[in-house]
Amino acid sequence: MKTILETNNVTKIYESGNLVVKAVDAVSISVQAGEFVGLVGPSGSGKTTMLAMLAALLQASDGSLKIDGYNLSEMNDIERTRFRREKIGFTFQSNNLVPYLTALENVELMLRLNKKYNRKSRQHARDLLLRLGLEDRLDSLPSQLSGGQQQRVAIARSLIHDPSVVLADEPTASLDTERANQVVGIFADLIHEQNRAGIMVTHDLRMCKYVDKVIQMVDGRVTNIITERAAIDQLASSSKLAEAPAPKAKPVQQPQSLLAHAMPNLVGAAG
Amino acid sequence: MAAYLSFKEIWRNKGRYLLFSMVIALITVLVLFTAGLGEGLASANKEYLEKINADLLVFQEDTGFSTLESRLDYNTLKQVRRWEGVADVGAIGFSNVTILFTNGAEPIDVSLIGVEPGKPGAPPAFEGEALRSKQSKTTIVDGRIAGQANLQVGDTVVVKTTQGAEDEFYELKVSGITDGRQYFFQPSVFVPLEIWDEIRPKADITNNNAPLLPNILAIQLQNPAAKIEIGQYLESRVDNIEIADIKTTYEAAPGYAEQQSTLNTMKGFTFLIGVLVIGGFFQIQTLQKVAQIGMLKAIGTSNHAVANAAILQIIFVTIFGVAIGGLATLGMAFGLPSSVPIVFTGTAVLIAVVALLLIGPIGGLVSIRLALKVEPLRALGM
Ligand SMILES: Nc1ncnc2c1ncn2[C@@H]1O[C@H](COP(=O)(O)OP(=O)(O)O)[C@@H](O)[C@H]1O
Ligand SMILES: [Mg+2]
Numbered sequence: 001m002k003t004i005l006e007t008n009n010v011t012k013i014y015e016s017g018n019l020v021v022k023a024v025d026a027v028s029i030s031v032q033a034g035e036f037v038g039l040v041g042p043s044g045s046g047k048t049t050m051l052a053m054l055a056a057l058l059q060a061s062d063g064s065l066k067i068d069g070y071n072l073s074e075m076n077d078i079e080r081t082r083f084r085r086e087k088i089g090f091t092f093q094s095n096n097l098v099p100y101l102t103a104l105e106n107v108e109l110m111l112r113l114n115k116k117y118n119r120k121s122r123q124h125a126r127d128l129l130l131r132l133g134l135e136d137r138l139d140s141l142p143s144q145l146s147g148g149q150q151q152r153v154a155i156a157r158s159l160i161h162d163p164s165v166v167l168a169d170e171p172t173a174s175l176d177t178e179r180a181n182q183v184v185g186i187f188a189d190l191i192h193e194q195n196r197a198g199i200m201v202t203h204d205l206r207m208c209k210y211v212d213k214v215i216q217m218v219d220g221r222v223t224n225i226i227t228e229r230a231a232i233d234q235l236a237s238s239s240k241l242a243e244a245p246a247p248k249a250k251p252v253q254q255p256q257s258l259l260a261h262a263m264p265n266l267v268g269a270a271g
Numbered sequence: 272m273a274a275y276l277s278f279k280e281i282w283r284n285k286g287r288y289l290l291f292s293m294v295i296a297l298i299t300v301l302v303l304f305t306a307g308l309g310e311g312l313a314s315a316n317k318e319y320l321e322k323i324n325a326d327l328l329v330f331q332e333d334t335g336f337s338t339l340e341s342r343l344d345y346n347t348l349k350q351v352r353r354w355e356g357v358a359d360v361g362a363i364g365f366s367n368v369t370i371l372f373t374n375g376a377e378p379i380d381v382s383l384i385g386v387e388p389g390k391p392g393a394p395p396a397f398e399g400e401a402l403r404s405k406q407s408k409t410t411i412v413d414g415r416i417a418g419q420a421n422l423q424v425g426d427t428v429v430v431k432t433t434q435g436a437e438d439e440f441y442e443l444k445v446s447g448i449t450d451g452r453q454y455f456f457q458p459s460v461f462v463p464l465e466i467w468d469e470i471r472p473k474a475d476i477t478n479n480n481a482p483l484l485p486n487i488l489a490i491q492l493q494n495p496a497a498k499i500e501i502g503q504y505l506e507s508r509v510d511n512i513e514i515a516d517i518k519t520t521y522e523a524a525p526g527y528a529e530q531q532s533t534l535n536t537m538k539g540f541t542f543l544i545g546v547l548v549i550g551g552f553f554q555i556q557t558l559q560k561v562a563q564i565g566m567l568k569a570i571g572t573s574n575h576a577v578a579n580a581a582i583l584q585i586i587f588v589t590i591f592g593v594a595i596g597g598l599a600t601l602g603m604a605f606g607l608p609s610s611v612p613i614v615f616t617g618t619a620v621l622i623a624v625v626a627l628l629l630i631g632p633i634g635g636l637v638s639i640r641l642a643l644k645v646e647p648l649r650a651l652g653m
Contacts, residue, residue, distance in 0.1 A: 052648060052651050052653060058648060084570065098566075
């Protein structure tokens with residue numbers, strides 16, 4: 001498998017006045033093509049900051065980030081904008097869509113931005129929206145779509161332009177459980193099918209059942225990386241909502257090691 | 272990209288943008304009417320002087336360039352005529368009379384202007400013939416009067432004036448028709464100076480041998496570029512006169528400056544209102560779109576494109592509004608009676624249109640700055 005995204009001791013320090021916050025502290029992670037990663041952790045643990053740096057929206061204070069051969073800390077503003085446009089697919093928590101563009105136009109916007117707007121790519125946009133179950137909403141404005149439908153349009157937009165990395169920040173925050181499952185499920189399928197590197201920030205651990213790897217952060221640091229299928233499923237099913245504070249790191253580690261011993265076959269099969 | 276975004280947004284919010292264009296259209300109508308009125312009033316005041324075939328005007332000393340107060344005697348005319356550099360001189364007399372028409376048209380109050388045939392101050396005839404004889408009772412009439420009363424060359428008009436306590440009537444034959452030459456808010460009727468002296472309203476008719484006293488002299492120079500020097504020279508050499516060029520004269524007319532500055536203030540304030548209204552609208556609009564602009568930048572829209580989209584919208588809405596307002600003004604102008612002193616062809620109106628087109632971009636500057644400053648990090652709620 002090809003490593004698409006790699007960070008090495010990435011650190012982000014916010015300084016406002018004499019207040020210094022180490023929001024991300026020496027994080028080293030990697031994501032492969034076709035791998036869907038869940039970034040979890042309590043509120044304030046640095047997930048969004050991490051995502052912002054991966055998206056070239058924020059400069060790291062220290063360490064390095066590499067995506068698809070690009071060294072993010074070496075780019076200027078214009079290069080970063082272009083990088084986001086070409087290499088990154090985005091799904092945000094809210095305000096995802098341009099309100100005066102239809103579902104189809106919102107997806108096509110990414111093609112226009114990248115000057116890839118042609119008959120073939122437009123057909124792709126339609127196909128993708130069909131795939132996401134929006135065949136009869138192509139010409140609806142965002143205000144005429146439900147929250148789940150809007151997020152599915154955003155997912156289509158995040159994938160249409162052949163990005164290397166797809167980033168999602170709490171994409172299910174405004175959705176009920178059923179819709180959240182639908183949305184993330186299909187998101188995961190598409191990431192796997194299209195062989196993208198995907199990272200989803202979520203505080204809803206149940207959504208982890210769709211990911212291939214869980215990275216847990218606490219206080220800016222990575223405390224745990226779970227790659228075994230069974231351990232991930234265990235984590236996803238054991239938690240109601242993920243906002244349990246710091247001790248979370250420990251109970252998660254236990255089942256992981258337990259499972260690794262108890263079900264080596266299963267873990268092996270999953271990997 | 273910028274064009275696509277801005278026009279999609281306008282199209283999907285047609286109602287809002289249309290409403291806003293209408294506000295700009297109304298401001299345009301207001302500004303154009305103010306400008307047109309300014310132009311119209313100014314021209315009603317100065318049309319004759321503006322078109323006069325002279326470089327300098329001579330007034331009696333200490334009359335403040337007032338054609339009505341100034342009285343010059345024949346001696347002055349003779350002196351001025353002699354000076355080197357002076358090509359030609361004509362004496363002019365002004366008074367107000369009413370003219371009646373034999374064809375039943377409504378009487379009109381006019382400026383009765385006495386001129387010396389063939390001399391500076393005498394108008395050209397665009398139909399018929401210019402004044403020739405010093406003593407014939409012929410007249411050249413303002414094109415406006417001809418239009419209004421349906422006059423032809425060869426027709427007869429009757430001038431009604433007051434001589435002492437009596438109304439007197441004088442018949443004049445129309446020898447020619449000139450273009451619009453209003454003076455003091457009235458269209459003009461030109462007669463030979465001696466006829467003017469005979470028929471002009473007089474309070475005292477006992478003294479029949481009173482000398483002819485024109486109000487002003489119009490001077491044509493051999494070298495018009497030297498008018499300031501020659502004017503100063505003449506003033507110092509000839510007793511009891513003051514000299515002004517054409518512009519100085521009409522600007523000194525009673526009320527002219529006050530009127531124009533009042534109208535200019537109105538125009539200025541209307542522009543200011545326009546700038547503030549447009550500025551306010553686009554600023555609120557941009558503030559409402561901060562999250563959306565952040566998202567657009569996050570997914571890779573350049574700052575450039577975001578700013579261009581905003582500028583295009585502002586320009587489009589402004590042009591649309593000004594065009595609608597301009598057309599509405601034009602429509603209304605056709606419905607106005609010709610006696611309303613509004614002129615939409617002057618440079619003041621042209622300048623107003625250009626300025627109106629600028630209020631959009633000027634008012635919108637703040638909103639563009641706002642849009643440029645939105646951080647793409649906004650998309651992540653940071
Ligand atoms: N712009 C900022 N300035 C200062 N501190 C910030 C800023 N953004 C985030 N932080 C701080 O950095 C830490 C991590 O924040 P964040 O990345 O938003 O965490 P999460 O997304 O996991 O909730 C928090 O302590 C937060 O208060
Ligand atoms: Mg966050």
